[in-house]
Amino acid sequence: MKKLKGLFMALILLLIASTQYQLPASAKQTKKVEIPVLLYHVVKPDPDPNNPYQFSLEEFEKHMAYLHENGYRTLTMKQYFNILDKKAAMPKKPILLTFDDNSNDFYPYVYPVLQKYGMKATQFTVSTWVDGSWNMTSNELLTVMENGIDIQNHSVTHPALADLSREQQYTEINEATKFLKDLTGKTTNTFAYPYGSYNADTISVLEELGFKGAFKVGGGISTDQSNRYELPRIMILQEHTLDDFVRMVETGY
Numbered sequence: 234m235k236k237l238k239g240l241f242m243a244l245i246l247l248l249i250a251s252t253q254y255q256l257p258a259s260a261k262q263t264k265k266v267e268i269p270v271l272l273y274h275v276v277k278p279d280p281d282p283n284n285p286y287q288f289s290l291e292e293f294e295k296h297m298a299y300l301h302e303n304g305y306r307t308l309t310m311k312q313y314f315n316i317l318d319k320k321a322a323m324p325k326k327p328i329l330l331t332f333d334d335n336s337n338d339f340y341p342y343v344y345p346v347l348q349k350y351g352m353k354a355t356q357f358t359v360s361t362w363v364d365g366s367w368n369m370t371s372n373e374l375l376t377v378m379e380n381g382i383d384i385q386n387h388s389v390t391h392p393a394l395a396d397l398s399r400e401q402q403y404t405e406i407n408e409a410t411k412f413l414k415d416l417t418g419k420t421t422n423t424f425a426y427p428y429g430s431y432n433a434d435t436i437s438v439l440e441e442l443g444f445k446g447a448f449k450v451g452g453g454i455s456t457d458q459s460n461r462y463e464l465p466r467i468m469i470l471q472e473h474t475l476d477d478f479v480r481m482v483e484t485g486y
């Protein structure tokens with residue numbers, strides 16, 4: 234009888250052990266696809282204190298160091314969509330870095346920091362601003378593109394698209410595609426809404442032109458369930474501290 238009781242106990246222990254062993258495996262299989270997408274604008278050593286969209290280079294360096302030290306993996310745009318569409322495995326801590334408006338701080342300040350850590354990023358480019366007085370030159374865009382930075386579409390003139398007719402919106406998106414194709418040899422397939430402004434016409438134009446998706450402003454962390462034409466982004470502003478940054482990367486807000 235004592236022997237039987239011992240055998241029973243052993244069986245119970247084995248059952249517990251096997252459940253514990255299986256739990257992490259099944260948890261891994263059902264791991265949700267969640268990818269924070271960060272949005273920066275100007276990043277430079279002396280941001281204008283009255284412009285919330287300009288961010289301090291010193292603080293930006295802390296952000297990238299944090300991501301590096303905490304095992305985040307930056308993605309190309311192609312990798313981002315492949316993971317959302319379950320065509321590629323998700324790394325443990327994926328993150329997409331995006332920069333809007335092809336401003337001329339990117340090449341001297343942001344790009345070297347990204348290079349230091351081997352980080353990928355996307356530059357949403359306004360076509361008529363290329364070679365502009367406060368913007369990146371064509372050569373700078375081509376150089377960063379050769380080194381891990383995706384050049385994607387941010388319209389021709391940066392209008393609030395929701396205020397335009399469908400035809401005007403078509404021109405803003407399609408002419409930027411043509412310009413960027415001529416410049417880079419690559420067809421852009423992702424869009425960022427200037428000022429976060431869009432409507433049903435914008436989405437129908439993007440679908441018609443074969444875009445894989447488009448990014449808005451705000452909305453938390455992107456997931457495989459996110460509407461591909463309303464992908465959320467976490468906007469980093471000058472007021473945000475490093476603590477804010479860590480919370481926003483983890484929670485989306």
Ligand SMILES: [Zn+2]
Binds near residue numbers: 333387391426427428
């Ligand atoms: Zn913009």
